[in-house]
Amino acid sequence: MTNQQLSENYHRGKEVKVSVTDLTKKYDDLLVLNDISFNIYKGEFLCIVGPTGCGKTTFLNCLSRFIPTTRGDILVDGQPADPTHHDMAFVFQEVSTIPWLSVEDNIRFGLKVKRRPPDEVERRTEQMLELVGLKKFRSYFPRQLSASMEQRVVIARNFALNPDILLMDEPYGQLDLKLRYYLEDELIRIWQEIGCTVLFITHNIEEAVYLAQRVLVLGQKPATIKEEIIVDLPRPRNFADPAFVKIRDHVTDAIRWW
Template sequence: MTADRKSAYAAKREVKVSVKNLTKKYGDLLVLDNINFDIYKGELLCIVGPTGCGKTTFLNCLSRFIPITEGTIDVDGIPADPHVHNIAFVFQEVSAIPWLTVEDNIRFGLRIKRLPEDEIEKRVERMLDIVGLTKYRTYYPQQLSASMEQRVVIARNFAINPDLLLMDEPYGQLDVKLRYYLEDELMRIWKELGSTVAFITHNIEEAVYLAERILILSPKPSTIKEEVIVDLPHPRQFDDPKFVALRDYVTESIKWW
């Protein structure tokens, strides 16, 4: 992305998350090397890179699940802190809580946040409606299809109105048809709620389909090789020549070093 294009994109946005000089080491192994970038409020950002480049470590640092070696991560101008900020995480494996019903899964994070009970119920009802699971509110995860169970997880995370929603290849283990369906569900919910989302994927087509902007990571020790703006309107068509050109460009940027 050219400097002018990057500046024009950033000028229209408010910074939500600011990452400065992010470095992560495990002993002598340098995994993330002095990474700098912003995530803008209400943005859907995808992060891609070669296998083993440290994408999950990158996301774990953003969530503050693991300590960083050097650098800073600020949310709304103050250091990121799970005790202060609503940072939600959707994992690679479906993580609905098996002994809770659909509605209690959605309530779970809200009760941890100790919201008033009337606010909890209002949010639960809204999310059940948004993800189309009102009829299944008393079902348990094992009674649901894979796509429905993942919708429960997405609803649970969006319900807390996260400052930042981190998604680590959440559809990687699903078949193509389910993945396409859930990608569209994510787009619909994201647009309706205006959340800020950082989405890691190894699937370049998925990144181009979802993202407003793509960060391309280098092999370890990872840095940001390039930022790519995906200035295509939604919904996107996989056979659109502009879509194909962007997909091929990102693929080659990862493939050839």
């Protein structure tokens, strides 16, 4: 099958969860995102890869409404994106724990904000402490943790919510390789289990091909979508599989950031 046919088959009959139309973002005179349009499908695992400084975090900030867009629309289920209304969870590039709460209270925090019943709060918190391997550190405060442990707290806080849309901005950049692989597999497991829609941003090509059903490649700023690559590989994926290497090399070629 050609890439074109693969792509056509992929898009056929899918339900749109997030639609981005003509999204443009300027910071004063600096044009960062230039007329970006794409859809994210319901239950899809989409990765966006792009060079440093091309506007990936800016895009997520537009989606989360932390910053205003210059032009264009972002709709979730056909309505303007609104994190207070839509069920979205964010794992930011910069670690965002709450300094005055312990590890376990940081994980409970999101569940409490969402007013989940107390027994669910406790059950989910225990599951997440186990998942990210922080049981022994449950009563520590963020300042007593390493950067990677702190990022694990943020990941646990977000996974705990079983969100409808999970937005992750280079979440594993701080972690060592072994932990990264482990959490990538966990992310896939959770995604398959709860069927959420995941948008995962990274500049790590291998990570994108390992995780995604579809990869969008952004170019240098002002960012536009240069290419879309469908990753039709079975899971669990294997970095050494020739089919994996072929797609990885294709993405690398599409990029040519240098």
